Amino acid sequence: MTVRFSASAAPRLMACPASANLELAIKGWVAPVVDHTAGAKGKGSEIHEMFDATAGLSSTDLRHFIDSLEYYYSVRSLRRFKELSEVSVVADWLQTKPSTKVDRVLYLSDELHVFDWKTGKIPVNVAGNEQLLYYAACFIHLAPKAKGVWIHVVQPWANNVEGVYVSATELAKFMVDAKAAEQRIIDKDVTFGPSDHCTFCPANPMSRGDKGSPLCPAMMQLYYPQHELDEAALMADD
Numbered sequence: 001m002t003v004r005f006s007a008s009a010a011p012r013l014m015a016c017p018a019s020a021n022l023e024l025a026i027k028g029w030v031a032p033v034v035d036h037t038a039g040a041k042g043k044g045s046e047i048h049e050m051f052d053a054t055a056g057l058s059s060t061d062l063r064h065f066i067d068s069l070e071y072y073y074s075v076r077s078l079r080r081f082k083e084l085s086e087v088s089v090v091a092d093w094l095q096t097k098p099s100t101k102v103d104r105v106l107y108l109s110d111e112l113h114v115f116d117w118k119t120g121k122i123p124v125n126v127a128g129n130e131q132l133l134y135y136a137a138c139f140i141h142l143a144p145k146a147k148g149v150w151i152h153v154v155q156p157w158a159n160n161v162e163g164v165y166v167s168a169t170e171l172a173k174f175m176v177d178a179k180a181a182e183q184r185i186i187d188k189d190v191t192f193g194p195s196d197h198c199t200f201c202p203a204n205p206m207s208r209g210d211k212g213s214p215l216c217p218a219m220m221q222l223y224y225p226q227h228e229l230d231e232a233a234l235m236a237d238d
Contacts, residue, residue: 064156068117071154071161072104075113081106082142089138093175094182102135110145112136113163118155122199122208126153126162133174136166192218 003020005013018025054065076083084105091098104115114135118124126132132151140149149171152163166174184191194216200209203216205223 064119067156067161068154071152071156072115075150075152075163076106079108079111081108081111081113084139091134091138093137094179095186096182100134100138102139105135105139105142107139107142109143111150112140112143112146113150113152114139115152115154118153118160119157120155121158123158123160124153124155126151126164129153130174130178133166133171134178136171137175137178140171192216194218194222 003009003013005020009020013020022031023029054062057065084102084107086101086103087105088099088101091100102114103117106113106115114132116124116129116132116135129151132153136149136151140146143149146168148165148167150163150165152161154161198204198216198219199207201207201216202210202212204211204219205215206219
């Protein structure tokens with residue numbers, strides 16, 4: 001078939017018109033079978049898709065996205081790590097064996113890094129971060145010689161990009177605490193525990209997410225103690 005004149009083909013066709021009709025120019029010419037997903041073509045397509053997905057971001061978002069990649073690069077370039085992205089795993093160290101998915105993992109036999117990408121504007125602490133410790137417990141088997149694990153929160157929208165080292169002893173303690181919490185859930189323990197972790201709880205009267213009803217009595221008493229007293233007074237009058 002005649003090759004159509006196009007932007008990408010223009011340099012070759014302007015230099016060599018015969019290359020547009022090779023079946024006419026070369027006797028017995030057989031065109032190759034082209035796999036556009038293989039080799040440099042495939043890599044080029046993937047990178048173009050990445051440019052398309054990010055180049056349209058606002059200047060602020062693009063700067064934060066670049067900051068995220070720069071931090072990730074600063075860690076990844078330290079060694080020739082193996083990488084995992086958006087991988088689901090079963091937490092088989094828990095009774096109920098729930099599945100979970102991690103954003104990014106870098107590992108070698110003696111080193112493990114767990115990354116959590118976050119775009120919110122409320123800073124998330126990396127120190128003692130139960131979500132990341134949970135991920136670490138699920139992937140620590142990839143680094144059997146490691147004496148601990150690095151956990152990273154990458155949240156440039158909140159000017160919060162940080163990694164901390166967690167020793168094997170600290171990780172083991174978290175796993176013990178997590179197993180105890182799971183057991184309380186299995187036992188239907190309904191003890192309330194108001195804390196900073198209630199930010200997005202649907203029963204929190206100050207929740208930043210969707211709310212259900214009735215609202216958490218412990219949080220109501222914490223935020224509106226006078227309301228409790230007024231209701232008690234009304235009950236006493238009756």
